[in-house]
Amino acid sequence: MPEEQRLERLAERLRAVDPAPPSPGAKIRGWNLVLVAVEQSAAVRPRAHPVRRLVVAAVAIALLLGAGAVAASADSLPDSPLYPLKGVLETGRGALAFSSSDQLAYRLDLARTRLTEAEAMIARHRVDLAGKSLNALDDQLKSAALLVKAVGQADPTAATRLQDELRQAVASDDRQLAGLQDQVQNPAAAAAIMQARQRALDALKVVEQPAASPSASPGSSASSASSASVLPSRSASLVSPTGTP
Amino acid sequence: MGKAASDDDRPLIERVRKGDQDAARTLYERYFDRIYNYVYARLGRVEDAEDLAIDTMTRSLTRLDLFREQGVAFSSWVYRIAHNATVDHYRRHGKVTLVSLEHATPSESADPSELAVEQLSNEDLRAALRDLTDEQQQVLILRFFQDLTAGQVADIMGKSVGAVQALQHRALGSLERALQGREAN
Numbered sequence: 001m002p003e004e005q006r007l008e009r010l011a012e013r014l015r016a017v018d019p020a021p022p023s024p025g026a027k028i029r030g031w032n033l034v035l036v037a038v039e040q041s042a043a044v045r046p047r048a049h050p051v052r053r054l055v056v057a058a059v060a061i062a063l064l065l066g067a068g069a070v071a072a073s074a075d076s077l078p079d080s081p082l083y084p085l086k087g088v089l090e091t092g093r094g095a096l097a098f099s100s101s102d103q104l105a106y107r108l109d110l111a112r113t114r115l116t117e118a119e120a121m122i123a124r125h126r127v128d129l130a131g132k133s134l135n136a137l138d139d140q141l142k143s144a145a146l147l148v149k150a151v152g153q154a155d156p157t158a159a160t161r162l163q164d165e166l167r168q169a170v171a172s173d174d175r176q177l178a179g180l181q182d183q184v185q186n187p188a189a190a191a192a193i194m195q196a197r198q199r200a201l202d203a204l205k206v207v208e209q210p211a212a213s214p215s216a217s218p219g220s221s222a223s224s225a226s227s228a229s230v231l232p233s234r235s236a237s238l239v240s241p242t243g244t245p
Numbered sequence: 246m247g248k249a250a251s252d253d254d255r256p257l258i259e260r261v262r263k264g265d266q267d268a269a270r271t272l273y274e275r276y277f278d279r280i281y282n283y284v285y286a287r288l289g290r291v292e293d294a295e296d297l298a299i300d301t302m303t304r305s306l307t308r309l310d311l312f313r314e315q316g317v318a319f320s321s322w323v324y325r326i327a328h329n330a331t332v333d334h335y336r337r338h339g340k341v342t343l344v345s346l347e348h349a350t351p352s353e354s355a356d357p358s359e360l361a362v363e364q365l366s367n368e369d370l371r372a373a374l375r376d377l378t379d380e381q382q383q384v385l386i387l388r389f390f391q392d393l394t395a396g397q398v399a400d401i402m403g404k405s406v407g408a409v410q411a412l413q414h415r416a417l418g419s420l421e422r423a424l425q426g427r428e429a430n
Contacts, residue, residue, distance in 0.1 A: 017370055033299055
């Protein structure tokens with residue numbers, strides 16, 4: 001067979017090779033890392049005129065040492081020297097969340113931040129820091145669950161709405177953790193993720209448990225029963241970390 | 246590969262520069278799978294390919310200031326970053342072989358016309374491809390796995406279309422010899 005014909009056949013065979021798709025977990029992990037990087041790079045402002053820059057720099061230099069570090073810390077990751085400052089900022093934010101709805105949003109936002117940090121740390125092979133972020137994620141979800149439970153004792157209607165928000169957040173985090181669990185190779189990281197998923201589900205159960213008070217009024221019992229009847233159908237979408245429903 | 250992707254990318258790139266996460270997501274969705282495929286074909290290891298594809302997308306979407314200076318399509322720029330990341334990876338971890346098969350002598354018993362290309366598995370093809378030189382791998386992966394035109398490949402590799410066509414011809418010859426060598430073994 002002439003060379004040209006042989007090579008054309010080979011080229012056709014190469015065209016027929018199926019593409020190898022990336023794992024969904026890798027794609028999610030990649031997007032989270034890209035998102036963090038894009039947010040950080042967007043925070044960098046374009047350069048001003050050199051003279052003006054000099055003046056501005058002279059005025060701002062003292063502020064940059066303090067406020068600049070604070071601003072930069074907002075996007076820092078657990079392996080950054082600025083990370084402890086991020087915790088201080090977050091605590092300050094929490095002090096400004098007055099209503100139960102704001103407080104829940106604050107807790108769920110922090111949980112989501114911890115999850116993103118855990119993914120970034122796993123990608124950087126810092127399993128120790130990833131484990132800490134996952135623990136902090138679960139702590140936030142547990143705090144959120146306790147908040148919803150406390151609201152339920154005073155205002156069952158409001159609690160039902162908050163409970164729904166919490167459920168959705170836990171389900172969303174669980175999906176992301178499941179994707180991450182599927183693609184990590186490190187056994188310690190996989191175990192930490194599995195534990196985090198289980199603890200997240202446990203936090204949800206805190207809300208599902210009816211109030212223990214024997215003197216609960218018929219009205220409050222009814223509200224507990226009503227919210228409990230909603231829970232199983234919604235939380236059924238969550239799969240336990242070990243794969244069993 | 247979307248042939249008009251470079252035109253569609255421009256408004257998205259401007260939005261990403263302003264910190265628009267939705268635009269970044271669209272570009273990520275548009276390129277991640279392609280870049281993963283490219284890197285996987287080069288390296289043959291899923292974990293490494295995932296890490297390098299993520300690294301490539303992170304660099305692409307956060308160093309858009311550098312992209313402006315390159316004067317090429319965004320897609321070409323992303324592939325160039327992926328290529329450089331692959332070369333860096335080889336440098337750090339070592340490559341199995343860098344021997345050019347361009348002038349390799351096929352085994353005496355091997356008859357080129359006997360190579361049953363239709364019966365070759367995808368993995369055999371990928372593995373044989375990784376025996377080629379960097380440039381030969383690059384041109385074959387971009388032309389046939391990524392389905393790019395010779396013009397697009399020329400843009401990515403910084404060569405003329407004629408040079409890409411000549412390189413492609415030599416690369417196919419080298420691949421045929423690599424496959425014959427594998428078959429003989």
